[in-house]
Amino acid sequence: MRKVFTVLHRWAGLMTAAFLFSSGMTGAVISWESELDHLLNRKFFEVQNTGKARPSIELAQLVEQRDPRVRVAYFPITPKPRESLTFLVQPRIDPATGKR
Numbered sequence: 001m002r003k004v005f006t007v008l009h010r011w012a013g014l015m016t017a018a019f020l021f022s023s024g025m026t027g028a029v030i031s032w033e034s035e036l037d038h039l040l041n042r043k044f045f046e047v048q049n050t051g052k053a054r055p056s057i058e059l060a061q062l063v064e065q066r067d068p069r070v071r072v073a074y075f076p077i078t079p080k081p082r083e084s085l086t087f088l089v090q091p092r093i094d095p096a097t098g099k100r
Helices: 002-031 033-040 056-066
Strands: 070-074 088-091
Touching: 002 033, 056 070
Parallel strands: none
Antiparallel strands: 070 088
């Protein structure tokens, strides 16, 4: 009986270790998500234009004008130099239907 419990304990420990390892690795990747995204998708974040930058609030209003189905929920007030802006948009509620 002791041998059976030893084998069961060993396999349960190995399965638990595999789960903890995979959750630890994915958690480490998630914690560096922004840095990895900038590294892997550099062309999406770097600005090539050398003209005068427009204010963030003006760009947020432009986003809402171009697509009336969305509203800008978040945007950086002071963007980093030579870096594109990222806007968080959410769907607007249709007053007629009450749905998104």
